[in-house]
Amino acid sequence: MAGRELPPTSVFAADDGAADLVLDAVLGRFAGGAATLAEVVAALAGARLLVPVLAVQGDQGAGEGVGDRQATTGVVAVAAPDGRTALPVFTSVAALTAWHPRARPVPAEGSRAAAAAIQEGWDLLVLDPAGPVTVVVPRPAVRALATGAVWLPAVVGGTVRADVRDAVVQAATGAHAVLAADAVPGARAEVAVLVSVRPGLTRTALDAVLAEVGARLAAEPDVASAVDTLELRVRAADGE
Numbered sequence: 001m002a003g004r005e006l007p008p009t010s011v012f013a014a015d016d017g018a019a020d021l022v023l024d025a026v027l028g029r030f031a032g033g034a035a036t037l038a039e040v041v042a043a044l045a046g047a048r049l050l051v052p053v054l055a056v057q058g059d060q061g062a063g064e065g066v067g068d069r070q071a072t073t074g075v076v077a078v079a080a081p082d083g084r085t086a087l088p089v090f091t092s093v094a095a096l097t098a099w100h101p102r103a104r105p106v107p108a109e110g111s112r113a114a115a116a117a118i119q120e121g122w123d124l125l126v127l128d129p130a131g132p133v134t135v136v137v138p139r140p141a142v143r144a145l146a147t148g149a150v151w152l153p154a155v156v157g158g159t160v161r162a163d164v165r166d167a168v169v170q171a172a173t174g175a176h177a178v179l180a181a182d183a184v185p186g187a188r189a190e191v192a193v194l195v196s197v198r199p200g201l202t203r204t205a206l207d208a209v210l211a212e213v214g215a216r217l218a219a220e221p222d223v224a225s226a227v228d229t230l231e232l233r234v235r236a237a238d239g240e
Contacts, residue, residue, distance in 0.1 A: 077122050
């Protein structure tokens with residue numbers, strides 16, 4: 001998948017292609033379980049990354065013969081494990097070459113790479129997809145990088161942040177037939193929203209309630225800006 005090419009930059013004219021020392025150290029600790037994803041994201045903000053561009057074939061402009069093609073270069077995207085689109089970024093030329101030997105590296109600050117992904121409509125960054133340490137940067141963190149904000153995960157220490165939980169509860173309990181709601185760390189998503197609904201709903205009515213809950217959560221800014229992925233779970237009205 002190809003997008004627009006990043007404009008040239010001369011800020012890194014003397015770049016030797018090696019990994020940023022601070023980021024490299026954080027990634028080493030992250031791989032060993034001694035650093036958090038938030039620390040990796042914080043290191044990305046001040047690091048030089050490499051964005052890959054590849055030659056792609058495209059139709060030539062007006063006046064050319066039908067079927068003629070020309071090579072252009074563009075930023076490429078990859079599919080993340082959950083199927084969403086991600087911009088691959090790399091710590092070093094060696095990491096980029098291991099992923100695709102014909103990719104051309106374009107240096108960019110972490111914030112600029114994140115802004116490029118958002119401009120293309122891509123939710124995620126994937127750092128060094130061919131290793132040595134691969135990190136998927138979630139959507140809220142990408143947006144924080146692009147704007148220079150500090151990113152705080154929705155789940156910290158095995159608990160959903162209080163402000164995120166409050167926003168989830170407020171949004172979900174506004175839905176028809178929802179008696180109570182809660183937010184806990186998810187199994188298939190970052191956050192699981194637990195909803196207790198009025199007893200006796202038909203399958204069709206329950207589906208409509210869950211659709212309303214999902215719409216309300218998506219429309220709540222404090223949820224959308226903080227949570228990468230959500231899953232809905234229905235529980236008995238008595239909480240059991």
